Amino acid sequence: MEMPAKQSVTIMLVEDDDGHRLLIRENLRAGGVVNNLVEMADGQQAIDYLTRRGQYHDRTKFPKPGLILLDIKMPKADGFAVLERIKADPELRLIPVLMLTSTDDQLEVNRCYTLGANSYVVKPIRYEEFQERIRALGLFLDIVRFPE
Amino acid sequence: MAELPTPKRALKRVLRVWIIGLLCFGYGPAFTYGFFIWLLNEQQWAWTYFMYTTLVPLVGGFCVLVLPWRSYHPIHHTLTRWANGEPVEAERVRMVYEQALRLPWQVAMGCLAASAIGYLVGTGVVHWKAHQPITEILKTLPAIPLVGGMMGAFCYFGTMRALHPIVAWCSRRLTQAPAVRALPIAVQFLTTTYVLAIAILCLMLPATYTLGQMITERHVQDRALMHLRSTLQAMPRDQSLDDRVARLPDAALGTHGYVFAAAPDGRLVGHPKGYRTLAQEGFYRVHERLQAAEGVWVDRVGRHRVVAFARLRLGEMPVTVISVAFPTDFAEPLGHFFLLSGLIVIEVLIAVMVFGRYYTKGITTPLAELTSTAERIAQHGDLALRVPVTTNDELSDLARSFNRMVEELETSKANLEHYTRRLEQSTQELSVLNQEMEDLLRVVSHDLRAPLINVQGFSKRLEPLMQETVQALDRIAAETSSNGLRVEVTTLKGDLQTRFAESLRFIAKGVEKMDTLLASLLAISRVGRKADPIQPQDLAAILDDVLATFHHQLEERAIRVIRHPLPQGVPCRRNEMNQAFSNLLSNAINFMGPSEHRCIEIGATTREQEVECFIRDTGIGIGPDDQERIFNMFTRLQAVDVPGEGIGLAYVKKIIRSHGGRVWVTSTKGQGSTFFFTLPTAHTVATRG
Numbered sequence: 135m136e137m138p139a140k141q142s143v144t145i146m147l148v149e150d151d152d153g154h155r156l157l158i159r160e161n162l163r164a165g166g167v168v169n170n171l172v173e174m175a176d177g178q179q180a181i182d183y184l185t186r187r188g189q190y191h192d193r194t195k196f197p198k199p200g201l202i203l204l205d206i207k208m209p210k211a212d213g214f215a216v217l218e219r220i221k222a223d224p225e226l227r228l229i230p231v232l233m234l235t236s237t238d239d240q241l242e243v244n245r246c247y248t249l250g251a252n253s254y255v256v257k258p259i260r261y262e263e264f265q266e267r268i269r270a271l272g273l274f275l276d277i278v279r280f281p282e
Numbered sequence: 283m284a285e286l287p288t289p290k291r292a293l294k295r296v297l298r299v300w301i302i303g304l305l306c307f308g309y310g311p312a313f314t315y316g317f318f319i320w321l322l323n324e325q326q327w328a329w330t331y332f333m334y335t336t337l338v339p340l341v342g343g344f345c346v347l348v349l350p351w352r353s354y355h356p357i358h359h360t361l362t363r364w365a366n367g368e369p370v371e372a373e374r375v376r377m378v379y380e381q382a383l384r385l386p387w388q389v390a391m392g393c394l395a396a397s398a399i400g401y402l403v404g405t406g407v408v409h410w411k412a413h414q415p416i417t418e419i420l421k422t423l424p425a426i427p428l429v430g431g432m433m434g435a436f437c438y439f440g441t442m443r444a445l446h447p448i449v450a451w452c453s454r455r456l457t458q459a460p461a462v463r464a465l466p467i468a469v470q471f472l473t474t475t476y477v478l479a480i481a482i483l484c485l486m487l488p489a490t491y492t493l494g495q496m497i498t499e500r501h502v503q504d505r506a507l508m509h510l511r512s513t514l515q516a517m518p519r520d521q522s523l524d525d526r527v528a529r530l531p532d533a534a535l536g537t538h539g540y541v542f543a544a545a546p547d548g549r550l551v552g553h554p555k556g557y558r559t560l561a562q563e564g565f566y567r568v569h570e571r572l573q574a575a576e577g578v579w580v581d582r583v584g585r586h587r588v589v590a591f592a593r594l595r596l597g598e599m600p601v602t603v604i605s606v607a608f609p610t611d612f613a614e615p616l617g618h619f620f621l622l623s624g625l626i627v628i629e630v631l632i633a634v635m636v637f638g639r640y641y642t643k644g645i646t647t648p649l650a651e652l653t654s655t656a657e658r659i660a661q662h663g664d665l666a667l668r669v670p671v672t673t674n675d676e677l678s679d680l681a682r683s684f685n686r687m688v689e690e691l692e693t694s695k696a697n698l699e700h701y702t703r704r705l706e707q708s709t710q711e712l713s714v715l716n717q718e719m720e721d722l723l724r725v726v727s728h729d730l731r732a733p734l735i736n737v738q739g740f741s742k743r744l745e746p747l748m749q750e751t752v753q754a755l756d757r758i759a760a761e762t763s764s765n766g767l768r769v770e771v772t773t774l775k776g777d778l779q780t781r782f783a784e785s786l787r788f789i790a791k792g793v794e795k796m797d798t799l800l801a802s803l804l805a806i807s808r809v810g811r812k813a814d815p816i817q818p819q820d821l822a823a824i825l826d827d828v829l830a831t832f833h834h835q836l837e838e839r840a841i842r843v844i845r846h847p848l849p850q851g852v853p854c855r856r857n858e859m860n861q862a863f864s865n866l867l868s869n870a871i872n873f874m875g876p877s878e879h880r881c882i883e884i885g886a887t888t889r890e891q892e893v894e895c896f897i898r899d900t901g902i903g904i905g906p907d908d909q910e911r912i913f914n915m916f917t918r919l920q921a922v923d924v925p926g927e928g929i930g931l932a933y934v935k936k937i938i939r940s941h942g943g944r945v946w947v948t949s950t951k952g953q954g955s956t957f958f959f960t961l962p963t964a965h966t967v968a969t970r971g
Contacts (some may be wrong), residue, residue, distance in 0.1 A: 153736030202483045203606075207728065237804060257735050 142199035144170040146215060148180040150208040151233065153255065158203070158234075163200050172199060177211030180204075184226055198229075204251075205234045206242065212247060221250040221278070283570075286451045290359035299440030300347055303393065307432040308342055311485060315425040318488055338964065343405050350389040350441075357381050360689050376460055379452035387443040390434035397430035421491070424484035431477035439474075441750075449931060467640035467649075475634050483627050490623070494616045498579050498609050506607045507578040507589035514594050514603060526594070527552040530603065536611030543594070544602045551601070560913060563606075565589060584689060586610070599670075622876040648677045651818065652684060656789075665692040697757025723807040727800040729818060734793055734800070741789045741815030748786075752778055802929045804914075805861070810940030814855045821848035824856060825884060828863040828898070835871055839880065848894050853967050858937045865930040866897045866957050877904035891966050892943065896957040904949040913945065934959070942967075 144187070149155045155173055163169065174180040180202075183190045190196045202220070206213035213233060220226045233246045233254040246254050287295070358366060360378050364370055405422065446725045452460045465473070513533035517526055530552050542553040550557050560568060565581055571591075578590040591606045591901045648669075665688055669681045755775040759768050817839045825848060829836075883898040904912060911917050915932040938945040938959045951957035 151732050151736065154732070157736070157739040160743075186939070236735070237728060239804070239808070241283075253500065 138275070145170055145198045146172045146174060146180065146183070146199035146202045148174040148175050148177065148202065148208070149205040149211065151205075152257070154205070154234075170219065172196070173249045175239060177208045177213065177216040179210075180216050185223070198226075199217055200229065202229055203234055203255075204231055205235070206246075216254070217249045286361070286364065287447050289358055289365055291363055292319035292448060293358055294352075295444040297347075298442060299444050300350065300437060303433050304343060304347070308429055309392070309399065310441060311428045311432060311481070312397075313704055314424065314430070315422055315488075318492060318943065320713065325736065342396045343618050345399055345704035349395070350385065353381065353385050353388045357385070357445075357910070361448070370455065372456065374457045375452045379456060380460060380462050380503060381448060382449045382452070383464065385445060386438045387464075389441045390438040392609040393431035393434035393437050394426075397428075397433065398426050401429070417792065421488060424488060427477075428481045428484040432481045435474050435477045457595075467646055468639065470634065471642045472638045475638050476631070479630055479634055483630070487623055487627075491616075491620070494619055495523055495609065498612055498616055502535070502588045502607050502609050502612050503580065503590070504579045506539075506588050507576065507592075509533055509535055510541070510590045510592050510603060510605045511576070517594075521649050528702050533603065533605050535607040538611055539605065539607040541603060541605045544604060546602075559723060570956070580609075586604040593938060602808040604766045611791075612656070628766060644673065645677065648673060648681060656684070657687065664867075665695060714925060720807045723803055727803040727807065730800055733799070734796060738793045740784050742788060742791075748778055748782055755798060799929070802933065806929065806936055808934050809858060810938045814857055816852040816853045816855055816941070816967075819850055819854050819856050819859065820850040821854075822850070823858070824859050825863055828860060829865060831864070832867055836882075839871065839874060841874060841880040841882055844881060844883040846883070847889045848884070848886045848895065852961050853964050854941055854961055858940070862934045862937045862959070863897075863932050869930060869957075870897060870901060870955075873955075874899065877901065879915045888963070890963065892960040892962050894958060894960045896956050898954065900954040903951040903953050904947060904955050905951050909947050909949060912947070951953045 145162075147155060147158060148157065152175070155175075159173070159251070161169060172183070174183060182188055183196060184198075186193065186196070192221045204213045204216055211219075217231055217233070220229060220231060227250070229248070230252040234257055235242055235254055235256050238256050243254055313678045337468075347760075357378050360374055409416065411927045441894050496851050506718060510533050513529075517529060521529075524546040527543060530541045531554075540910055541553040542557075544560050545551060550559060550562075557563060565571075571577060571589075573578055576590075580587065581587050583591050586606045586609060588609060590607070591602050594603050650670050655667050658664060668685050668688065671678045671681045671685070716742070752775055755771045759771045759775070762768055762771070825845070829843065868881070874880050877900045879900060884892055884896070886895040888894075913931050913935040916928045917932075935945050938961070942962045943960040945957070945959040946954055947957050
């Protein structure tokens with residue numbers, strides 16, 4: 135099986151807080167991640183994108199992501215709802231999902247795993263730590279195989 | 283409430299009943315019977331007297347006192363042991379209770395047995411020593427039901443009354459009094475009434491019989507002698523002896539009576555049975571009686587007969603003419619009297635049975651209604667039920683009291699239900715409020731973190747930007763030729779390096795503090811969640827872990843730690859208890875103050891219900907006004923330069939409360955504080971379910 139090029143994988147970032155979105159994007163870039171990054175401001179938009187609904191019907195313009203970074207607390211549809219939707223869809227269920235949580239609450243983490251998330255990242259207050267975590271994702275992208 | 287009588291007092295009460303029963307209801311009727319037998323055969327009075335004064339009391343007394351004593355002895359023994367301070371065990375109380383309820387019946391049976399045995403022995407002696415015929419003895423047989431019945435009935439009720447304090451005391455001690463089989467009230471009443479009726483009849487009938495018999499005897503005696511006299515006088519003097527003898531049957535009285543003559547030498551003439559000598563007739567002390575010229579007596583030895591005699595001179599030879607008459611030939615009125623008496627007896631007994639039944643029904647029917655109502659209430663809890671009040675006596679008072687009690691119960695139950703509902707409502711409201719508060723706490727602490735991340739992130743982002751700007755300003759200052767610009771740029775650079783950097787530092791510090799605060803709030807909101815189960819823990823091991831984290835701080839501040847043993851197997855959430863110890867220790871360290879002998883003492887007292895832990899410090903102490911307040915959230919006592927958000931003790935309080943314990947502090951300002959908290963033991967947790 136040929137390993138798909140890192141650049142060919144589209145990363146979807148679902149995060150309602152635009153500040154967080156900006157910080158995550160900058161740190162990903164600083165970590166050497168040059169992949170195509172699709173940013174979604176809420177859960178419903180992400181679901182629409184993934185299921186090619188409305189304006190997102192064109193797959194060539196809006197490619198299927200190979201990795202999803204998913205915030206939990208969001209308006210309209212929260213991270214759990216999006217995760218459930220992804221795991222229920224046979225077409226999408228193989229996409230790895232990283233949950234972005236703001237606390238390491240054991241109940242929340244357990245729920246993420248129960249619903250089928252692959253991993254989780256706690257958004258830390260200490261900026262350096264956060265930087266490290268997001269940049270580690272670059273490394274992650276190097277070693278993980280993504281489905282077609 | 284009545285006390286348990288002393289063994290001596292109880293024994294006195296019981297013995298009094300038995301002795302009165304024996305004297306008044308045992309010996310009293312027995313002497314009546316002795317008198318009766320004495321009347322029946324006067325000649326044997328000495329033996330009768332002997333029997334009723336010695337043998338019957340001896341045997342009867344033995345039976346009445348000694349036989350029940352064997353049944354009473356276990357009660358007396360147990361009462362003595364209790365009086366000596368031995369423990370009152372439920373098993374013994376039950377034994378005494380049952381024995382005391384059985385005793386009256388045993389005593390009554392003993393009385394009956396005693397009278398039967400005493401009677402049989404006594405009459406046996408009379409028969410043996412005085413040749414009293416069995417038929418005559420049998421006439422005194424009613425003595426058994428009379429003496430036994432009266433004595434038994436008295437001793438039954440007397441013993442019951444005497445033992446009542448003991449039975450009542452035992453019954454109050456027993457949660458479930460055992461059912462001792464007893465006779466129903468109707469049977470008790472009928473038995474008692476019958477016993478008394480029969481006893482009176484037994485006393486009355488033989489007495490009246492004897493009286494009737496004596497009247498008959500006197501009548502027959504008079505007639506026999508008169509008839510004999512007139513017959514002899516009517517005989518012509520010139521007749522020959524043989525002629526005269528041939529006319530002797532004219533003097534006979536009644537259908538079975540006969541007359542014969544006895545010569546002075548004892549030879550009999552004209553005896554219808556052909557007896558040759560007087561001895562063959564078997565009259566009692568006949569020669570003494572025949573000394574007189576004429577006479578009459580009642581002979582009870584052998585056949586019951588009246589014997590009259592008179593002299594008849596036949597030439598030179600005085601002949602005694604003897605007439606034997608049988609009172610039974612004249613007993614027809616006596617028979618009628620007995621028939622009448624029998625009818626009266628039967629009527630009395632039937633009347634007793636019928637009225638007794640009516641009377642006892644009047645008692646037992648309301649009682650049965652009361653019992654069945656009480657039973658239905660106990661089984662189905664239907665407090666709407668009432669007992670019908672059908673009479674106007676003590677039983678109706680009982681029924682009314684019962685109804686009032688049920689009414690009272692109904693009201694209390696309704697009140698209880700009302701308050702229980704209100705309590706449930708309030709509890710539910712409170713729990714909803716509490717849940718809302720916790721949700722709010724969690725959401726707030728959770729959501730406040732998101733903007734905080736931005737504040738921190740973007741302020742950090744400014745740092746490299748500032749460095750770049752400083753470098754750019756350096757380059758501008760180096761390359762510009764304008765002095766004014768250089769001064770301006772250098773000032774700006776200075777501002778950037780001091781004020782700008784300082785602003786960023788304060789922002790970072792503020793964010794960090796706020797983050798800690800939010801983390802604490804979040805932790806408080808999570809206390810008592812199901813994810814962390816309660817398990818038996820070794821408190822000493824938890825303290826070990828906590829002390830290890832404070833090791834450096836304690837050493838640095840020269841604080842001595844005194845540890846007392848802490849219990850094992852205390853049901854709690856390990857992480858939370860860790861946090862609680864940690865917060866309390868951190869407080870003790872932070873508020874240690876300038877004391878010379880810095881010391882923290884940790885220990886516990888284990889009781890059946892709970893474990894009480896204490897953490898004592900030699901710190902600055904807390905004033906009495908603040909000792910409650912410090913457990914509230916965000917409470918920080920002023921003028922103390924110690925880091926913290928005022929959440930630590932609120933957190934401890936929440937943890938301990940979620941375990942079902944309490945937390946409090948005792949303190950003297952300037953001399954240190956002691957924080958206490960309790961945790962329920964495994965025993966308490968198990969009983970609470």
